[in-house]
Amino acid sequence: MLAASGLALLAWTQVWVNVIVEQSGSAVHSLEVSGSTAAPGVTALALAGLALAGALSIAGPGIRVVLGLLQVLLGFSVCLSAILAVTDPAAASAGAVTDATGISGADSVVDAVASAAVTPWPFIALLAGVVMGGAGVGVLVTSRRWPGPTSRYQAVRFEAAESAESAEATDAGDSDAADVSAPERDAIDDWDGLSRGEDPTTPQ
Numbered sequence: 001m002l003a004a005s006g007l008a009l010l011a012w013t014q015v016w017v018n019v020i021v022e023q024s025g026s027a028v029h030s031l032e033v034s035g036s037t038a039a040p041g042v043t044a045l046a047l048a049g050l051a052l053a054g055a056l057s058i059a060g061p062g063i064r065v066v067l068g069l070l071q072v073l074l075g076f077s078v079c080l081s082a083i084l085a086v087t088d089p090a091a092a093s094a095g096a097v098t099d100a101t102g103i104s105g106a107d108s109v110v111d112a113v114a115s116a117a118v119t120p121w122p123f124i125a126l127l128a129g130v131v132m133g134g135a136g137v138g139v140l141v142t143s144r145r146w147p148g149p150t151s152r153y154q155a156v157r158f159e160a161a162e163s164a165e166s167a168e169a170t171d172a173g174d175s176d177a178a179d180v181s182a183p184e185r186d187a188i189d190d191w192d193g194l195s196r197g198e199d200p201t202t203p204q
Contacts, residue, residue, distance in 0.1 A: 001056070001071065004131035005049030008078050011035055011125035012042040017089040021097055022114045031096050035121060038092035039081035042125060049074050049132055061144055068139030075133025082126035089116035 012035035021029040035042055049071065056067055085092040090113040097109045 001049055001053035001132065001135045004075075004128045004135060005046045005053065008042055008049070008125050008128035008132070009046035011121045011128060012039065012046065014121040015119050016085055016122045017093050018117045018119065019090070019093045019097065020114045020116075021101055021103075021112050023101060023103070023112060028114075029097075029100050031093065031100055033089075033093040033096045035085075035125065037095045038085040038089070038122070039125070042078055042081050045074050045078050045081070046128075056139065061146075064139060064143035064146065068136045068143060071136030071139060072133050073136075075129045075131070075136055078129030078132060079126055080129075082122045082129060085122045086118055086126070089118050 014035060015032045016035045016038040017033040019029075019031040019033055021031060023029075052067055052071055052074070056064060059067060090110045093113065093116060094109045097112065098104050101112065103109055103112050
């Protein structure tokens with residue numbers, strides 16, 4: 001997931017389409033359209049994939065299923081963005097064409113584009129989306145067999161109770177000392193005493 005999301009993010013920063021724009025009575029414009037213009041949503045999808053991969057490392061079995069479904073949707077969305085840019089590079093370049101020439105409107109931009117050559121980068125983004133979606137399917141299939149999160153993520157820790165025999169032996173060995181020593185107080189007893197107006201520092 002990390003590799004595929006990183007690859008999609010890298011592809012988004014590269015040139016996706018080389019466009020030649022011709023206007024009557026003006027010079028010919030040669031434009032390089034990056035993925036940020038041709039498929040602006042890819043960056044958010046790739047960053048979401050990176051965050052999702054980190055969340056999987058501490059998620060429980062039920063949450064893993066949800067995250068796996070989200071990963072499949074992210075991969076599908078990256079693939080869709082890349083396919084739209086590949087199948088209609090002129091429309092994907094509309095933002096760059098408008099900024100360079102002032103031409104607005106989808107039909108006017110398409111008419112002004114003389115040629116639009118697609119680079120390998122949208123295909124790389126498409127591959128990254130396929131891998132992201134496949135990774136999500138892998139999570140759905142195998143997440144039940146993953147080890148659970150470690151104890152450092154648990155707010156409460158439990159300790160094994162002493163066996164009855166150990167407790168009896170300890171009580172028998174300390175019975176004389178317990179008879180002559182004052183009863184122990186804990187923080188809860190002190191707070192209860194304060195609520196009744198008692199001074200916990202006064203010897204009992």
